[in-house]
Amino acid sequence: MISAGIDLGGTKIEAQLFDADWALIDKHRIATPTTYPELIVAVASQIDWVRSKSATCPIGIGAAGLVTKDGRALTANLPATGERIVDDISARSGQVISYINDCRAFALSEAVFGAGQSKKTVVGLILGTGVGAGICVDGRLIADPRAVGGEIGHIAAPASVLMTQSLPLFGCGCGRIGCYESYVSGPGLVRIVKSMTGQDVTPPQVAALRLSDPLIEAAWQVWLDITAELVVSVIMCIEPDVVILGGGLSQIQGVCAELSRAVDRAHLPGFMRPEILLAQGGDSSGGRGAALAAWQEQTQ
Ligand SMILES: [Zn+2]
Known part of the structure; x- marks a missing residue:
């Protein structure tokens, strides 16, 4: 089983693929756009890249900021505050995604794979x-x-x-x-x-x-x-x-x-x-944590 994490930050959007042992096997980085419509297109393009590698793998997005209970983003680092970012990414890509805060993704990765094992x-x-x-x-x-x-x-x-x-x-x-x-x-x-x-x-x-x-x-x-x-x-x-x-x-x-x-x-x-x-996970902690969250949410 392959899982994918997308690290969505203020400067880059990096998709990362992990094998069944949670080793990073491939990644693809693009710049973060400055407008919301372009942001949705860019994230959807990264989801397409993941699906070109593995059609069925769970996909998690670890992103700066929060999503309120009514689905609206609250973020200082992305052009998305007030927007229904999860719904819009899912609608654009046709993909079920797990969407978590990047600090939570980091914590999960360290708890399972890093200094918190x-x-x-x-x-x-x-x-x-x-x-x-x-x-x-x-x-x-x-x-x-x-x-x-x-x-x-x-x-x-x-x-x-x-x-x-x-x-x-x-x-x-x-x-x-x-x-x-x-x-x-x-x-x-x-x-x-x-x-x-x-x-x-x-x-x-x-x-x-x-x-x-x-x-x-x-x-x-x-x-x-x-x-x-x-x-x-x-x-x-x-x-x-x-x-x-x-x-x-x-x-x-x-x-x-x-x-x-x-x-x-x-x-x-x-x-x-x-x-x-x-922390022990280095640069891939956020993506690996998001991928793991998606795997836990979507397959367990
Ligand atoms: Zn404060």
Whole structure:
């Protein structure tokens, strides 16, 4: 049995084919168009490419953003907000598809094939341009993966931490104020450094400079403290066996060990924290997770 995942992002749409052992056997990448009608045509063309390789395989799409219960997209990275994207892709292609958030696809892939293998409850946490998570139990995503379960980037960060450095309450792209994402994402780290030091630096520059610049190191420690509060919130709610980090900020050297120590400081005294590990799946995590979700939904 072959399964296919389509990684639908703001810059590229990549279809990936997986064999019965879930090894990547072929892929096809095109650029993401800038208008909604072109987007639907482009996704349908990737579905056609998959069907040219395997006429009957399940197809899952892992995409940035959410789909509301009435079927409308909510996304900052695709020209699709307010549109019935799942219905329109299915109508255009004549294909049954599974459509899940890209953070959930990442979490599912890591739970089954990556750093979460053999763990019961797995949280995959993306620390990138945005902040989002997926929650898996026994190798499956919880509940309805189209819903908001996992949108932990849009929980409000605690004033007790923000006030220690007099950080402003930043507005979030979701419309709320003071969300974790506004501090813990890549742009959030940039904001913290700017607020505390006056310097404009990118996350890779923070990683390079923090060992030689005490002001940037102090800002990095604040980022760790806020991110640790987010992880503690996750522990309090569902107490996973492991938290697996992905996204651009997870590539900063030593982040798992430093975040683990920050969580130990923030957590209730005397209680264990879950392991905090790096993702293992690399670039194909999203597509493989979407393919697996489709296989689980459509064949099991
Ligand atoms: Zn938000």
